[in-house]
Structure formats: structure tokens, C-alpha cells
Amino acid sequence: MSLTAKGKYEYWLTPEGLLLLEGWARDGLIDEQIAENMGIVPSTLYRWKNEHEEISEALKKGKEVVDRQVENALLKRALGYSYEEVTKEICENPETGNLEMKITKKVKKEVVPDTTAQIFWLKNRRPDKWRDKRDVEHSGGLNVQNQYESMTEEELMELAKKYEKINSS
Known part of the structure; x- marks a missing residue:
């Protein structure tokens, strides 16, 4: 509306x-x-x-x-935190005879810290330390050697045939 x-x-x-x-x-x-x-x-x-x-x-x-x-x-x-749980019941007041709400029990209760809430808080407030995915920077080069670099095409084909024979048996 x-x-x-x-x-x-x-x-x-x-x-x-x-x-x-x-x-x-x-x-x-x-x-x-x-x-x-x-x-x-x-x-x-x-x-x-x-x-x-x-x-x-x-x-x-x-x-x-x-x-x-x-x-x-x-x-x-x-x-985590604590709180007081109060139980009330309707009781008759002996002096007046009227029904009144009366506190019959008080209990202190504890709520334990919640690890899920802690994880959520830390991942969002301190992502530099608590984020699951880390960004890693690499400086410098990679030195990769190809063991097949010096082989001729024929030698590579022969090697491939041997490999195929081994895997098919």
C-alpha cells in the first residue's frame, strides 16, 4: 500500500x-x-x-x-555469555488471598562460546591471518628441464609405442 x-x-x-x-x-x-x-x-x-x-x-x-x-x-x-533465567508462577498471596505472579526460581545459565561464530568473525575481520585461501606471490623464475628435449621425433614415437604396450597389457 x-x-x-x-x-x-x-x-x-x-x-x-x-x-x-x-x-x-x-x-x-x-x-x-x-x-x-x-x-x-x-x-x-x-x-x-x-x-x-x-x-x-x-x-x-x-x-x-x-x-x-x-x-x-x-x-x-x-x-559466550551468561544470563539469568527466571521462572514465575501464579500463587495465592496468603495475606490478601489474591492471585499474584511470583518468582519461584532463578537460575544462572551459561552460553558457551560458539566456534562457528568465532571462525566467521575472524575470517571477516582478520582475513590476512584467518582466510582459507591465501594469496602467495612468487618472485624469480622457474627452471624446468625437459628430459625429452634432446630426443628426435622417431625416438619419441618409439618411446610412446613402448608406453602404450605397457599400459594395454
Whole structure:
């Protein structure tokens, strides 16, 4: 459902429009979903982002918040953490006779560090040390000697026939 007339960018440059765009980005919507919410096609949103810095900045600002939250959650999972699990039950208050929600148990729980999260973090944050594929530069030349270089064509043919005979038996 479109909030404005189709193809009109003016609303999206107002403080309300920019706040809405930032909010959608912060909620984790991708550009295609945001364009749909705006009632436009994605290519129009891409064009507006290029033509109107305010739109581009609002989307960047919203996405930055979500990116930070995900980074923090990944880091927390990679390092492990502890939390308190609280169990509540409905109990009768002996003084008033009313039913009340009462904490019946508190348990401290540990989430162990996640090696998959650690690997992902390190490969992306420290690719120079943790990347699977390494780029290796070789300087200098290669000195390769061809053992068949001095043989004539006839000698090579004879050798090939012997090899064929050995492999076919």
C-alpha cells in the first residue's frame, strides 16, 4: 500500500518520510521491500537515492543501526555469555488471598562460546591471518628441464609405442 501518490519523491524528503525510511531500514528491510512499502519499483528507489542525498543518508543511517546490532550479537555469541533465567508462577498471596505472579526460581545459565561464530568473525575481520585461501606471490623464475628435449621425433614415437604396450597389457 502506497503512502503517497506513485512516483512522487517529495513526501520522502520531508522529516516524516525520511524517518519512515530510516525506520524501515532499521527494521532490516532490504531496498526492494522498502521500495514496495513506498509504492515504487526498486529502480526508482535506486535513482532517488542517487538524486537525493537525504533519502540515501536516511537508509544508510537506519541500516547502520541494524548492522551494529548484528555485529554485537555475533560477537556476544562468539565469546559466550551468561544470563539469568527466571521462572514465575501464579500463587495465592496468603495475606490478601489474591492471585499474584511470583518468582519461584532463578537460575544462572551459561552460553558457551560458539566456534562457528568465532571462525566467521575472524575470517571477516582478520582475513590476512584467518582466510582459507591465501594469496602467495612468487618472485624469480622457474627452471624446468625437459628430459625429452634432446630426443628426435622417431625416438619419441618409439618411446610412446613402448608406453602404450605397457599400459594395454
